[in-house]
Amino acid sequence: MLGLAALTVSATGAITVGQVDSAASDTAAPAFTLQANALTGVSAVSSTSSREQRTQTISRDSRRDALQDASTQELKEAAEAQVAERNGELAKLAETATKHANKVAQNLWHLPVVGYxxxxxxxxxxxxxxxxxxxxxxxxxxxxxxxxxxxxxxxxxxxxxxxxxxxxxxxxxxxxxxxxxxxxxxxxxxxxxxxxxxxxxxxxxxxxxxxxxxxxxxxxxxxxxxxxxxxxxxxxxx
Ligand SMILES: [Zn+2]
Known part of the structure; x- marks a missing residue:
């Protein structure tokens, strides 16, 4: 079910983004993320319904299709760069959390009784x-x-x-x-x-x-x- 939902988003997302100027803005970033996830879903699942949707999309206009392919590649690269950046941020966060946990673990003594x-x-x-x-x-x-x-x-x-x-x-x-x-x-x-x-x-x-x-x-x-x-x-x- 989740895969299908992502694929629907993919088809819709591809059309929407294909019409937008390829210059990436900050506000467009969430769409890129969505697109990246959807692309992964397409290659992994490749369901019949998505292929039908894609075919319909493509047959509408071959010029748009070509533009879309170009922008899809750009989007893919942008999304990959964003994912890499996000992974880097997550790694930093994990490192910080580990340092904090170690600090707590080193200084974890507790009074044995209250009100004594x-x-x-x-x-x-x-x-x-x-x-x-x-x-x-x-x-x-x-x-x-x-x-x-x-x-x-x-x-x-x-x-x-x-x-x-x-x-x-x-x-x-x-x-x-x-x-x-x-x-x-x-x-x-x-x-x-x-x-x-x-x-x-x-x-x-x-x-x-x-x-x-x-x-x-x-x-x-x-x-x-x-x-x-x-x-x-x-x-x-x-
Ligand atoms: Zn004693």
Missing amino acids: RLTARFGAGGGLWSHNHTGLDFAGPLGSTVMSVTNGTVTSVGYEGAYGNQVIVTSDDGTEFWYCHLNAFSVQVGDKVAAGDKVGELGSTGNSTGPHMHLEVRPGAGDPVDPYEALRANGVQP
């Missing part, structure tokens, strides 16, 4: 922990949404003793993000998550004295680093 207060910093000592605090605590209302800090894959979901209900998301660069003391899970192992996607709900499971989310950041699945500094270094101010 920090209650324990990395490295803090005290009776609650057997050794210095290995994460950053975000205290907030029970059931608050806990979101992934980065893009990544869920690599662990379960109850882990002192950590309580824990989700681990491994980011694309191999850094593990531990979300602990959760009230509920929102993901399963193997899930792909984007920064800001919900991974669970804030809770007080495991070694916890009140609703909070204990965040750990472990580059290369190794020893924990200070989440506060890691967040800041990636453009997020906790």
